[in-house]
Amino acid sequence: MRVAFREGEKKIYRADLEDVTTDKQQGFEYKEVIISSDPTSASNHVAKLTSTEPLGMLRNLEVSKGDVVKVKVKGYYAGGSVTHSNAVNWGLTLGQVNGHSNSGEISTENTPFLLNLGLSITPNNGGNNPNATVPSGYLKLVFYKKDGTPVTASLQIAHLSPGAGQWQDLELTYTATERGYLQAFVANESDQEVFFDDMVVEHTPQLIVQENHYYPFGMNLRGIEKQGKPEHRYQYNAGTELEKSFELNWHETIYRRYDAQLGRFHGIDELAPLMP
Known part of the structure; x- marks a missing residue:
């Protein structure tokens, strides 16, 4: 049996630093310490990133194959002379500050140690702006496998573009190739x-497909099935x-429960007295 169903509509997450x-x-x-007044409008709050506080807003998302994420x-930068930093040393510093190690399976929580991985896989000033006169401020996307392995x-x-003294839009789109x-x-x-x-993150799940295969009496052939997320549980025997x-692992039929492992029902058919 092959079932296709949609996991959900597009979800949008926003961070405007006002609350x-x-x-x-x-x-x-x-970190709340990065919150500052907007250099162009003192009534607004923004994130001010410096050499001592280089990390801004961070958002983790669990994705499945085919999901599309737009960020x-x-x-903004005011202009002036620029000296670029070193990504590797920077990443190690962040890892030490946040007190996290680089091992263990990732959860959906926004664990700051992941940034350490993101920086470490781009050595030799990988985050530096190609234009030496523009600060190395950037938006970055990094994908990690389920076990936490980064996919380079x-x-x-x-990166920020030339254009000091004015706000500019940065945008990236990622299509997941695996979970x-x-x-x-x-x-x-x-x-x-x-x-x-x-900062706005738009997550659009793809069409989820689930495939189920069965032994003659209805037990699932787990090794060759493809599970949806979330799993569609209405499967064998006309969708019980x-x-x-x-x-x-029983199938809930209308009048009694069926155990595909035994090939038998639990309980007597309530309609049995009506049969000759």
């Missing part, structure tokens, strides 16, 4: 102040629900 609690409810992480953010080929980065975790964050690898604001509570 830390709201931003964290949206799944973003950042947008506004960036998946890395995407959008795992996508991390989006903004950072600054230079000694000049860089500002970021209004597979009950997995307490590892029973």
Whole structure:
């Protein structure tokens, strides 16, 4: 049996730095010390990233094959001379500050140690702006497999462009090729102040397909099946629900429960007295 169903509609997450609690409810992480006044409008709050506080807003997403994630953010710098930093040393510093190691399976929580991995896989100033006169402020996407292994080929980065004294839009789009975790964050690898604001993450799940195969009496052939996420439980015997509570693996038919492992029903058919 092959079942296709949609996991959900597009989800949009925003961080505007006006309210830390709201931003964290949206799944973003950042240090409150980076919050600053907008250099072009003192009534607004933005993230000010410096050589001592180089990490801005960060958002992790669990993705499946075919999911599309679009990330947008506004960036700004005032201009002036620029000295670029070293990505590797920077990453190690962040890892030590946050007190996380680089081992263990990733969860959907926004664990800051993942940024350390993201920086470490781009050595030799990989985050530096190609234009030496522009600060190395950027938006970056890094994909990790389920076990936490970073996929270097998946890395995407959008740098600030020439244009001091004006807000500019940075945008990246990623299509997942397998299940795992996508991390989006903004950072600054230079000694000049860089500002970021209004980070938006749009996550569009793809069409989920689930395939089920059975032994003659209805037990699942697990080795060759493809599970959906979430799993579609209405499967064998004209779509009866597979009950997995307490590892029973019974099929809930209308009048009684069927055990495909035994090929037998539990209980007497309620309509049996009507049969001759």
